[in-house]
Amino acid sequence: MDGLPPLRAVMTEHGLDPRRALGQNFLLDLNLTGRIARQALPFDDHVVIEVGPGPGGLTRALLSEGAPRVVAIEKDPRCLGALAEIAAHYPGRLTVIEADALTVDIASLTGGRPAKIVANLPYNVGTQLLLNWLTPAAWPPLWSEMVLMFQREVAERIVATHGIAAYGRLGVLAGWRAHAAILFDVSREAFTPPPKVTSSIVRLVPRPEPIDVPLKSLETVTAAAFGQRRKMLRQSLKSLGGEALLVRAEIDPQRRAETLSVEEFCRLARLL
Numbered sequence: 001m002d003g004l005p006p007l008r009a010v011m012t013e014h015g016l017d018p019r020r021a022l023g024q025n026f027l028l029d030l031n032l033t034g035r036i037a038r039q040a041l042p043f044d045d046h047v048v049i050e051v052g053p054g055p056g057g058l059t060r061a062l063l064s065e066g067a068p069r070v071v072a073i074e075k076d077p078r079c080l081g082a083l084a085e086i087a088a089h090y091p092g093r094l095t096v097i098e099a100d101a102l103t104v105d106i107a108s109l110t111g112g113r114p115a116k117i118v119a120n121l122p123y124n125v126g127t128q129l130l131l132n133w134l135t136p137a138a139w140p141p142l143w144s145e146m147v148l149m150f151q152r153e154v155a156e157r158i159v160a161t162h163g164i165a166a167y168g169r170l171g172v173l174a175g176w177r178a179h180a181a182i183l184f185d186v187s188r189e190a191f192t193p194p195p196k197v198t199s200s201i202v203r204l205v206p207r208p209e210p211i212d213v214p215l216k217s218l219e220t221v222t223a224a225a226f227g228q229r230r231k232m233l234r235q236s237l238k239s240l241g242g243e244a245l246l247v248r249a250e251i252d253p254q255r256r257a258e259t260l261s262v263e264e265f266c267r268l269a270r271l272l
């Protein structure tokens with residue numbers, strides 16, 4: 001399709017037998033990776049940051065869909081040969097960094113240009129990576145859009161709002177910074193090897209206006225509230241001021257955590 005060898009042949013040539021410890025469930029169908037890459041259009045002058053390119057299915061799709069510049073961070077050195085072939089096919093457009101993405105400051109990769117993050121994330125570190133990108137104090141964030149694959153259950157927690165069973169700390173932190181939506185599901189069979197569960201593609205875009213509140217306070221209040229999510233807030237927030245705190249925030253002390261909007265959590269956090 002793009003003049004490069006089929007991904008299955010690439011895996012054989014480079015000895016890329018998938019490793020579970022690295023969350024390696026590869027997408028080998030370029031039609032599917034193309035569909036994912038197109039969710040991040042238009043690329044304009046954005047740098048696309050991809051975490052975990054593996055044998056390069058999504059990387060190839062991003063480049064063939066016109067991303068002017070892709071910076072890919074991969075922890076597994078076995079993938080570097082296959083990725084170097086892609087870089088040679090698209091001169092000057094792909095940079096591969098061999099690193100653990102958890103330790104990379106992505107601000108150092110954009111060269112001051114706007115960025116989009118597009119990735120089929122390793123499941124074991126996906127949530128932590130998302131939190132690393134969501135929570136820096138700087139506003140606007142350096143990403144103008146993220147298109148990310150998660151296990152469906154995690155995706156549901158990211159997009160959940162108040163009143164929904166999956167709503168919890170992750171939904172509050174995501175909602176504090178971004179508007180998030182599930183775009184479509186990807187079945188287990190699409191991966192090599194198939195994971196245990198269905199996956200979903202999530203899009204996040206920054207909120208139009210930031211909500212000014214210290215991250216630490218927001219984490220403290222959501223941890224306490226959702227740590228005892230069945231209890232009334234006057235009980236679950238007892239150690240943080242309980243009823244008096246809730247009254248100051250003009251929130252009914254008899255409510256439960258999952259009924260509070262992101263804005264209400266932020267109001268409470270600001271009073272801590």
Ligand SMILES: C[S@@+](CC[C@H](N)C(=O)[O-])C[C@H]1O[C@@H](n2cnc3c(N)ncnc32)[C@H](O)[C@@H]1O
Pocket residue numbers: 022023024025026027028051052053054055056057058059073074075076079099100101102119120121122123125
């Ligand atoms: C789910 S696979 C996706 C591979 C490829 N993007 C695809 O869609 O076929 C996750 C990839 O992330 C890499 N990876 C795992 N942990 C990582 C980390 N901490 N930092 C960077 N890459 C990591 C794995 O080696 C693997 O290539």
